[in-house]
Amino acid sequence: MKMVFRWFGEGNDTVTLDQIRQIPGVEGIVWALHDVPAGDEWPMDKILAVKAAADKAGLHLKVVESVNIHEDIKLGLPSRDVYIENYKKTIAKLAQVGVKVICYNFMPIFDWLRTDLFKEMSDGSTALFYEKAKIENIDPFDLVKQINENSKLTMPGWEPERLQYLTRLFEAYQGVTEEHLWENARYFLNEIIPVAAEHDIKMAIHPDDPPWSIFGLPRIITGQANIRRYLALHNSPYNCITLCSGSLGANPDNDIVSMVHEFIDRIPFTHIRNVRVYENGDFIETSHRTQDGTVDIEGIIQAYQEEGFTGFCRPDHGRHLWGESCRPGYGLYDRALGIMYLWGLWDAYERSSRKEQEAVLA
Template sequence: MQMSFRWYGEGDPISLTDIKQIPNMTGIVTAIYDIPAGEVWPVERIKELKKAVEKEGMEIAIIESVPVHEDIKMGAAKRDHWIANYQQTIRNLASVGINRICYNFMPVFDWTRTSLSAPLSDGSNSLAYDEKVAGNIDPLSGELVLPGWDLSYQIDDLRRIMDIYKDMPEQQLFDNLIYFLEKIIPVADEEKVYMAIHPDDPPWSIFGLPRVVINKDSIAKIISSVDSKYNGITFCTGSYGADRNNELCEMIEAAKGRIHFVHARNIKWTGEKSFQETSHLSRDGSLDMVAILKKLVEVSFDGPIRPDHGRMIWGEKGRPGYGLYDRALGATYLNGILDTIYHHTEEGVES
């Protein structure tokens, strides 16, 4: 596996110099964040990003993410135009040697939390989701805004889009996803680019919006509907693990060979559909990180893995979930588990 770290570009308060000091850190997970969803990423901009990372002695492990235009998700009249642009972005990334892309198919909103700084008993704070609080939030009021959300919509546009989704059966959203994959995966095949769909976060309906990347069954349908090794998934332990019905090791087994990226983080269940993010340590949360990593090694996953959302510790201020200190601790914890697994594998598997 390649240890990697999310970097939000030159405007990120965490520098590449900071990141490369984390032991065994060789991969950067990044994107071009100022290009609107649906627009083609110019080759020159991609080269600039790649050069900045390589100047610090690391490499771009995967692009996270190339956003999918809302018209594609809704199956709107202009979707083929936006899909053609997406195809070209895949080609442009491949032309400079970038061969992995993470993306999601979540309607309107990206990941959702109801608190960005919920306190933990050790004095740190972290992201949390409370089902009761979420049920009382009106997403059209502007009272909930999270990092990474597309805020370009005017309120009338947002209301119109949400009305469309609220009348859309989950099967229709899934069909729109497959339509998209049937168009882009042949290009990914040609360019040898691994496409890794991120699960819905959390993996259940919020604000009345449909969700279709939520469990083992949905993974199986996605990878079998467009059968190519380049059509795969991002295995996010915290997203899938938020649903206590998801058996993560079984899901890894079901998706073996098609896991192209891993987000590793732990969460603590605090209700049927409520949770708080914790340190990566297994005993601090509800997920067995050791068993998860063992299973990933067992199925021969050898792609990039990154410590996902971290707590805010030691007084650090910054983008919620994306501080330096706890994610660096997370990477070190993951390194320790992997070193132990690799060194005790009879077959002599090496990282």
């Protein structure tokens, strides 16, 4: 397992590269050009600027999250081919700086959804929170306004330049079903995967967050059966999944340990985080510790260790601790604590496995 840490760039992140390099076992950053609109080709000078910063800190940049997909691709519009060509050109450029994995998603309009960015917990920390009843009764336009008013930093998936066209986007998705989205995903994969394979970059789709339909929009990467179907759309080792325990874990019916075992050969990148799901459908993001949520973090790490996972892992959303002023879900302290918990589990399982093997050989 190779540990990496998400970084949003100079001037766009409260966490510095010098801080990241001090977290034990972290060897690289997970990055993107967040100022480049979805669908545009990434400029090489900006890519090289990130590489220079990472090189200076002694960190690699092998994982990109995300090269966002233009809505016209998801909608299957004739204009999609222009944006797909830009995507191919971006893949070629990223290969030049050593990128090996591109995480992306295929969620219509919203990349993720929460109702409270700083919900206070019983210990005084705050965390991202999803209130089911509020989502069912709020106008999406009001929610967008609230999200963008609460952060001075860019919010991936909630970029104002994209969401200012919210009315038009919702109109465009009228009548678009899950089957339409599946077919449009197939078209995208058939165009992109051969290019990714040529450049030895694995395309790893991120599950829908949360893993169910919101505001009547179709969503397709929601559970084990759908992941299996997506990987079969283009049966290539370069068509992969970013297995996110937090996104999938919002639905208690999802067996993430089983997913690790089934999809291990197609998981080049994993997000590990915990959530506590309540009986009414609400959920809040907790510490990474298994006992603090409803996701079997212990079982997930054990499954990865048993399968000999050699891909990239990052701690996903953390709480906001000790008065830290930071991007919602992306402070330094709780994610660093999470890494040490994940390493503790990994090292313990690895040692146990090694002792079992020694006993057999003896």
